[in-house]
Amino acid sequence: MNLWKDYSRERLLRLREDCRAEYLEMKARGLALDMSRGKPSPDILDLSNGLLGALASYRAEDGTDTRNYGIPTGLSESRRLFSELLGIPADQIIVGNNASLELMYDFYAALYLFGTQGHAPWSKCAGVKFLCPSPGYDRHFAISAAFGTEMIPVPMTENGPDMDAVEALVQSDDSIKGIWCVPLYSNPQGVVYSDETVRRLAEMKTRAEDFRIFWDNAYGLHHVFEEHKIADILKLAAAAGNADRVYYFFSTSKVTFPGGGIGLAAASPANIAEQQKRISIRTIGSDKLNQLRFVQYFKTADAVRRHMRAIGDLLRPRFEIVLDTLDRELGGTGLATWIRPKGGYFVGIDTQEGCAKAVVALAKEAGTTLTSAGATFPHGKDPKDTNIRIAPTYPAESELRDAMRLFCLCVKCVSIDKFLANRTA
Amino acid sequence: MNLWKDYSRERLLRLREDCRAEYLEMKARGLALDMSRGKPSPDILDLSNGLLGALASYRAEDGTDTRNYGIPTGLSESRRLFSELLGIPADQIIVGNNASLELMYDFYAALYLFGTQGHAPWSKCAGVKFLCPSPGYDRHFAISAAFGTEMIPVPMTENGPDMDAVEALVQSDDSIKGIWCVPLYSNPQGVVYSDETVRRLAEMKTRAEDFRIFWDNAYGLHHVFEEHKIADILKLAAAAGNADRVYYFFSTSKVTFPGGGIGLAAASPANIAEQQKRISIRTIGSDKLNQLRFVQYFKTADAVRRHMRAIGDLLRPRFEIVLDTLDRELGGTGLATWIRPKGGYFVGIDTQEGCAKAVVALAKEAGTTLTSAGATFPHGKDPKDTNIRIAPTYPAESELRDAMRLFCLCVKCVSIDKFLANRTA
Numbered sequence: 113m114n115l116w117k118d119y120s121r122e123r124l125l126r127l128r129e130d131c132r133a134e135y136l137e138m139k140a141r142g143l144a145l146d147m148s149r150g151k152p153s154p155d156i157l158d159l160s161n162g163l164l165g166a167l168a169s170y171r172a173e174d175g176t177d178t179r180n181y182g183i184p185t186g187l188s189e190s191r192r193l194f195s196e197l198l199g200i201p202a203d204q205i206i207v208g209n210n211a212s213l214e215l216m217y218d219f220y221a222a223l224y225l226f227g228t229q230g231h232a233p234w235s236k237c238a239g240v241k242f243l244c245p246s247p248g249y250d251r252h253f254a255i256s257a258a259f260g261t262e263m264i265p266v267p268m269t270e271n272g273p274d275m276d277a278v279e280a281l282v283q284s285d286d287s288i289k290g291i292w293c294v295p296l297y298s299n300p301q302g303v304v305y306s307d308e309t310v311r312r313l314a315e316m317k318t319r320a321e322d323f324r325i326f327w328d329n330a331y332g333l334h335h336v337f338e339e340h341k342i343a344d345i346l347k348l349a350a351a352a353g354n355a356d357r358v359y360y361f362f363s364t365s366k367v368t369f370p371g372g373g374i375g376l377a378a379a380s381p382a383n384i385a386e387q388q389k390r391i392s393i394r395t396i397g398s399d400k401l402n403q404l405r406f407v408q409y410f411k412t413a414d415a416v417r418r419h420m421r422a423i424g425d426l427l428r429p430r431f432e433i434v435l436d437t438l439d440r441e442l443g444g445t446g447l448a449t450w451i452r453p454k455g456g457y458f459v460g461i462d463t464q465e466g467c468a469k470a471v472v473a474l475a476k477e478a479g480t481t482l483t484s485a486g487a488t489f490p491h492g493k494d495p496k497d498t499n500i501r502i503a504p505t506y507p508a509e510s511e512l513r514d515a516m517r518l519f520c521l522c523v524k525c526v527s528i529d530k531f532l533a534n535r536t537a
Numbered sequence: 538m539n540l541w542k543d544y545s546r547e548r549l550l551r552l553r554e555d556c557r558a559e560y561l562e563m564k565a566r567g568l569a570l571d572m573s574r575g576k577p578s579p580d581i582l583d584l585s586n587g588l589l590g591a592l593a594s595y596r597a598e599d600g601t602d603t604r605n606y607g608i609p610t611g612l613s614e615s616r617r618l619f620s621e622l623l624g625i626p627a628d629q630i631i632v633g634n635n636a637s638l639e640l641m642y643d644f645y646a647a648l649y650l651f652g653t654q655g656h657a658p659w660s661k662c663a664g665v666k667f668l669c670p671s672p673g674y675d676r677h678f679a680i681s682a683a684f685g686t687e688m689i690p691v692p693m694t695e696n697g698p699d700m701d702a703v704e705a706l707v708q709s710d711d712s713i714k715g716i717w718c719v720p721l722y723s724n725p726q727g728v729v730y731s732d733e734t735v736r737r738l739a740e741m742k743t744r745a746e747d748f749r750i751f752w753d754n755a756y757g758l759h760h761v762f763e764e765h766k767i768a769d770i771l772k773l774a775a776a777a778g779n780a781d782r783v784y785y786f787f788s789t790s791k792v793t794f795p796g797g798g799i800g801l802a803a804a805s806p807a808n809i810a811e812q813q814k815r816i817s818i819r820t821i822g823s824d825k826l827n828q829l830r831f832v833q834y835f836k837t838a839d840a841v842r843r844h845m846r847a848i849g850d851l852l853r854p855r856f857e858i859v860l861d862t863l864d865r866e867l868g869g870t871g872l873a874t875w876i877r878p879k880g881g882y883f884v885g886i887d888t889q890e891g892c893a894k895a896v897v898a899l900a901k902e903a904g905t906t907l908t909s910a911g912a913t914f915p916h917g918k919d920p921k922d923t924n925i926r927i928a929p930t931y932p933a934e935s936e937l938r939d940a941m942r943l944f945c946l947c948v949k950c951v952s953i954d955k956f957l958a959n960r961t962a
Contacts, residue, residue, distance in 0.1 A: 149606065151605055151606050152605065154602065157602070157604045157605065160604075161595075164591060164592040164595060164826070165591045166589060166590045166591045167589040170586075170589060177579065177582070177796075178796045178797075179582045179585075179794040179795070179796045179797065180576055180577065180582065180794070180795050180796055181574065181576050181790075181795040181796065182796075209634040209635055209823075209824065210634055210820075210822075210823055210824040211820050211821065211822070211823075213819065213820055213821065214819050214820050217818065217819040217820075218819075221646060221650065224650065225646065225649065225650065225660075225684070226683075235650075235660050251818075251821075254818050255818060255819075258651075258815075258818045259650070365606075369604040369605070369826060370604070370605050370606040370821065370822070371602075371603045371604045371605050371606065371607075371822060371824065371825040371826055372603075372604065372824050372825065372826030372827060373824075390683075393642065393676075393679050393680060393683045394638065394639050394642040394643075394680075395635075395636050395638055395639050395642075396636065396638060396676075396795065397635075397636070397795070397796060398634075398635055398636075399634065399635040399796065399797050399798075399824065399827065400796040400797065401589070401794060401796055401797030402797065402824065402827070
């Protein structure tokens with residue numbers, strides 16, 4: 113190993129000079145790149161352009177005129193197609209409008225407003241808490257924050273949330289009401305929850321009887337390298353007598369178009385029945401034409417899977433650029449660590465302590481916007497200021513090469529400054 | 538006048554025999570009609586079939602790729618088109634997904650969860666009450682019921698809610714937090730709120746500082762006979778210093794397709810800013826492709842207005858059948874009263890006291906489903922059991938003729954039985 117922190121002061125000063133010169137050179141090129149959010153690139157979106165075409169018919173398979181009111185739980189053929197894709201019984205799926213984030217928000221709000229399966233609503237409970245495996249997805253944490261839920265960070269491992277920590281917490285405190293999970297290709301680290309993690313989540317005893325797992329399978333079909341699978345949490349929970357514990361979410365936002373996708377929720381029959389009643393107060397029916405559009409265009413689960421492989425082919429080179437650049441520029445330096453993502457949309461990187469904010473600021477100065485440092489932790493506060501999320505899906509490959517070179521330079525500059533400051537101090 | 542209640546017992550007995558015979562004859566024909574909900578008929582939906590065609594481009598006018606994430610308040614060109622149609626500044630409009638009912642539910646839930654403009658959330662207030670002009674729209678009342686709000690019925694007049702009653706209530710009780718209104722072609726009576734009603738709603742003093750008017754302008758463009766206009770409540774409220782009082786809702790569900798429409802909310806700049814923050818927690822953006830589809834298809838406000846006139850041409854004969862049959866069969870009998878609807882989707886009829894449920898049941902027996910009696914009142918309880926909502930928009934004209942003849946027969950049968958029973962008693 114050749115750790116930069118062990119370098120002599122002189123060597124660090126020389127490196128600083130080189131890095132700064134290179135940084136200024138890149139800055140002078142006036143880059144204008146945005147890697148802050150997990151947006152699909154135009155070439156990925158183009159793969160779904162067939163969806164912009166005309167609807168062949170407005171009739172559902174059973175003859176229903178989908179132009180009209182009704183069917184608040186979604187078209188049968190659409191529920192069936194997702195059933196096949198996700199391996200969940202069709203009658204345990206509710207297909208809604210654009211965006212599963214909306215469904216997560218609504219399910220969360222319903223727990224707060226009305227409670228579930230006869231349990232008291234959170235609004236009547238003191239100090240409700242929620243587990244937030246971190247680093248995690250900022251928009252999940254934003255929902256918890258909006259409802260004033262106390263967020264408890266739980267460390268992430270290469271197998272998912274640290275289950276010893278999770279079990280100790282849920283078994284000791286009945287105000288811990290749930291946990292946010294992105295089980296396949298987690299945001300931001302691309303971690304795949306191990307079978308044991310999923311089993312323990314499904315089976316663990318919880319002090320709160322109404323404990324809920326918000327299972328956001330956002331990247332359920334988003335393989336990049338190999339095709340990984342996660343264990344079936346709905347089945348495992350049911351087998352363990354915890355059928356109602358899991359709220360499962362998925363959307364086509366990153367299958368077809370974020371600006372015109374379809375969100376869905378899946379859960380136990382009792383939970384679906386409960387939601388069905390609630391949804392029927394809020395709507396007479398979601399956008400069935402859009403559901404039909406998806407089914408008419410893809411027709412079969414296999415066609416969707418082929419389509420996802422084509423998306424994977426466009427994502428893979430981008431991930432390779434990120435990982436190759438990290439390996440080449442930072443490998444063995446000890447300046448940063450990262451888990452190699454197994455798929456999904458992001459790469460999570462940990463800098464030296466206290467460096468992440470400065471790295472993001474320095475990159476911004478040179479025209480490259482990264483996700484705000486800290487965003488991957490509850491309240492946007494990364495206690496060690498180390499985590500940075502890289503979202504490589506939007507830029508073109510050439511831009512991404514520049515952006516990653518710049519990013520690594522920023523890590524070097526900030527780290528060197530820190531090492532030098534520590535020695536002076 | 539030739540009131541049936543003054544008829545001799547003998548004459549009533551003879552009429553009963555005639556009516557029963559005619560009823561049995563109609564029943565034998567095995568009708569299967571549904572007039573329970575305000576659904577557009579297939580011929581009305583056909584007028585929008587152009588919307589099923591291909592999108593010309595996925596680019597918004599400013600070049601935005603609408604396939605991707607973003608713009609949670611809706612595409613500018615869509616806000617501008619609705620601005621012109623409804624006479625509301627575009628920046629006071631948020632365009633969302635399918636169904637304005639969802640937006641009403643969400644605005645209502647936000648008042649309960651978070652409060653508005655610094656006022657306490659309803660969840661922290663004891664005994665929140667809401668005014669429900671009745672007869673009214675059952676789905677509004679269902680939202681209030683779901684949140685446990687106490688509903689206070691207010692009588693409807695030919696000019697809108699009885700404003701003396703409304704003012705007396707809101708000036709005496711600070712737990713009255715709002716009112717449901719369908720100001721143009723009210724559901725179910727087709728009443729147009731007079732300018733004075735709108736002005737008084739906008740200007741009245743309310744004990745609750747956070748009093749909110751849920752202004753559901755569902756039929757804002759749905760002229761059937763003449764084109765009526767209502768006063769601009771957002772402007773009037775702002776001029777009276779009550780800018781934040783009004784939440785305005787509209788959707789294209791009955792302009793194009795209920796199964797693929799666009800909902801919108803409009804309000805004061807301060808309310809829009811507040812909602813914008815809340816919406817951004819719940820979604821990264823609504824279905825922008827659907828918004829673009831609407832704009833690309835219609836292009837101008839004038840084109841939408843022409844389209845609504847074509848819909849009016851299909852609605853008018855249906856309304857005429859209803860009103861002509863009522864006039865012919867029940868006019869001058871004293872068996873029922875009704876306000877001639879000025880437009881919209883419904884006709885509201887009042888039978889003799891204690892007859893509505895029996896009429897609906899009798900019609901059902903002969904194969905015609907009407908909206909449940911009582912549905913137009915809070916908790917589905919019509920205190921006098923008189924109000925019945927007729928929804929003439931779905932059936933074909935010939936079916937509607939049969940259904941209305943059957944309906945009038947049912948009113949006659951039930952009324953005669955009641956008169957005879959009263960005399961025996």
